[in-house]
Amino acid sequence: xxxxxxxxxxCICMLFCMMPExxxxxxxxxxxxxxxxxELFHWGLMVGYNQMLLSIxxxxxxxxxxxxxxxxxxxxxxxxxxxxxxxxPFKVYDISPQMTHGFTVGIVGNLRLAKYFDLxxxxxxxxxxxxxxxxxxxxxxxxxxxxxxxxxKTISSNTHSTFVEFPLQVKYRAKRNYNSAxxxxxxxxxxIDMASHKKHYESNGKPxxxxxxxxxxxxxxxxxFDFYTGYFKLGIELKMSYGLLNIxxxxxxxxxxxxxxxxxxxxxxxxxxx
Numbered sequence: 184x185x186x187x188x189x190x191x192x193x194c195i196c197m198l199f200c201m202m203p204e205x206x207x208x209x210x211x212x213x214x215x216x217x218x219x220x221x222e223l224f225h226w227g228l229m230v231g232y233n234q235m236l237l238s239i240x241x242x243x244x245x246x247x248x249x250x251x252x253x254x255x256x257x258x259x260x261x262x263x264x265x266x267x268x269x270x271x272p273f274k275v276y277d278i279s280p281q282m283t284h285g286f287t288v289g290i291v292g293n294l295r296l297a298k299y300f301d302l303x304x305x306x307x308x309x310x311x312x313x314x315x316x317x318x319x320x321x322x323x324x325x326x327x328x329x330x331x332x333x334x335x336k337t338i339s340s341n342t343h344s345t346f347v348e349f350p351l352q353v354k355y356r357a358k359r360n361y362n363s364a365x366x367x368x369x370x371x372x373x374x375i376d377m378a379s380h381k382k383h384y385e386s387n388g389k390p391x392x393x394x395x396x397x398x399x400x401x402x403x404x405x406x407x408f409d410f411y412t413g414y415f416k417l418g419i420e421l422k423m424s425y426g427l428l429n430i431x432x433x434x435x436x437x438x439x440x441x442x443x444x445x446x447x448x449x450x451x452x453x454x455x456x457x
Contacts, residue, residue: 215362215411223295227415227457231287235311235344237280238425238446245441246276249322254437256338256390275441277318285311289348291455301354303368309346313447314339315393317437340393340438348374350403362411372401372424374447393438395430399447402427407453418455424448 219225242248249272289307296302317338352370376397405422426447431439439445 215413216416219411219416220295220356220359225293225457227291227293227455229287229289229291229305229307229453229455231289231451231453233285233287233309233311233449233451234282235285235313236282236448236450237313237315238448239278239280239315239442240444240446241278241442245278246274248441249274250437250440254435254440256392256437271321273319273321275317275319275437277316278441279316279318281314281316283312283314285309287348287451287453291457293354293457296353299356299358301356303350303352303354303370305348305350305352307346307348307350309344309348309374309449311344311346311449313342313344313393313395315438316340319437338437342393342395343378344376345378346374346376348372352403356409359411364409364411366407366409368403368405368407368420368422370403372403374399374401390434390436390438394432394434395445396428396432399426399428399430401425401447401449405451416455416457418453418457420451420453420455422451422453424451 251272255273287307287309289305292304294302294304317340318335319338320335350370350372352368354366354368356364356366358364376395376399401424403422403424405420407418407420410417410419424447428446429444430447431442431445433439
């Protein structure tokens with residue numbers, strides 16, 4: 184995860200470093216759409232690539248907590264595991280959230296607040312997946328003298344999601360430099376997961392995967408560049424979204440018994456056409 188954040192920061196720095204060269208190249212070009220930023224309202228389209236991740240607040244010393252066999256997930260998740268594993272207590276020695284890939288589409292609505300400030304509303308659909316890998320070890324009796332052995336196993340929890348998002352952002356745009364301008368943005372995003380969660384459970388109610396709450400509110404920050412063409416304005420933007428609500432459901436199963444809270448985290452590269 185740190186490597187991904189570092190790559191994003193490097194990309195932003197490279198974009199800012201390229202701005203002077205781009206400006207020099209534009210000095211001899213005509214000014215495209217000179218009155219565009221004076222318009223009160225304009226709209227456009229947004230497409231983006233996202234990476235979804237779960238941020239976990241672990242229970243203290245969770246690796247040493249012994250769990251009952253009843254806390255294991257459904258039998259099909261444990262396919263290929265012998266009955267001794269299923270009937271034995273176990274411990275969770277590692278929980279690793281995995282970053283996954285998805286895409287986003289939306290409609291841009293932009294309201295001019297002041298010379299360099301805009302209010303943006305971008306209702307969107309985001310498709311993706313949230314994944315956690317659990318490494319567990321079963322504590323199994325082995326000999327008549329009371330010795331035991333530990334049997335490791337890895338279980339993956341994949342939660343497919345389709346978010347309807349309603350981000351409201353304030354955009355600060357730097358002074359336009361011919362046909363380009365840098366900007367910063369910050370705001371909040373209310374999102375609801377519309378994917379069906381019924382398939383996450385067996386008929387007896389036992390979970391097949393991690394179940395989370397549908398609703399979330401996220402804080403968002405980002406940066407980007409606007410490029411004015413002869414026909415539209417192209418925006419290239421990097422944004423990070425961090426969930427403010429604990430979305431974990433405490434169902435007394437392996438998937439949620441080793442952490443106190445679970446929050447959404449999303450990185451998104453967007454292209455806007457306005």
